[in-house]
Amino acid sequence: MTDTGERAEVGSLQEVLAAVSDPVRLEMVRRMYAEGGPAPCAQLYDDVSKSTASHHFKILREAGVTDRSVIGGQTHQELRLDDVEAAYPGVLSSILAVR
Template sequence: MTNSVPDGSRKLEPPIRHDPEWVAKVLRALSDPVRLEMVRRLRDGGPDQGCSDLYDNLPKSTASYHFSILRSCGLIEQHDVAGRRLNSLRDDFVEQFAPGLLDAVYGSAIEREPNGSDSR
């Protein structure tokens, strides 16, 4: 869904669907290391970050695919300002419908070594 906002920018809002599979969709989205890193950078860096600030060494088409997955399950929202697409994490939205989910996912990711083994 695209909406115009007063400053003339465009806002791409995620679809809001609360079906029984929503948490599974969010978990599937976060199971990919690239998307998990994008969300981590959004969480650490705050709202309104440019797309290229959220990934390294990806073709733009691949990054767009990952952004569409994150947007489609409601994890992020995007809006265009002056020709630049900005991203914000919708952590309040996720927390409202799945309390503790993002903290649990981040905690699990932090406990993992870069080679995929547990650090415990």
Template sequence: MTSATSPRELAHPTRDEIRLEEVLHALSDPMRLRVVRKLADAGEEVACAHVELPVTKSTQTHHFRVLRESGVIRQAYRGTAKMNDLRRDDLEALFPGLLDAILSAARRSAGATTA
């Protein structure tokens, strides 16, 4: 994992360090999947504060950390905001079609529960 060089830099796994079982674990939680769907729909960096989850702030921080440490998202500070973006290119290179399949299934599932 690339280590942080300052307190404002966050450690992320390199592409070669991303493991399928960690990605699947990260995406198995409904709150983390909601974060990933929000980032995918946005198509650009999104601040943590703009992702609403029905959990405490500390639990939300935990979910973002699991996503970052598994290699699903990249986080970076921009001023005082912690910005998040999907590592779509890395995930697609390692596991072609996986992210799109999971997002598609999650959207179908969400549509079924609201119908």
């Protein structure tokens, strides 16, 4: 297991909100949450191309919402729920609670 990112700061509230306001990205976040740990990219989306997915992953990562790691040669994405909650209590958890 190799760390790719160095525990970046969680982005501004605006950045976080903008990140999850896109339907494709919110679905990714929901699936990561359901997974409960590092998940291989491919399981986190359908209906968009690999390159588009990679683009969305980047935006989520830069907003500090997710983290990337490499496990057994494969890239995985993980939700940084605790970090986001620490920065903006209730925001992400209440969004995930919807439905």
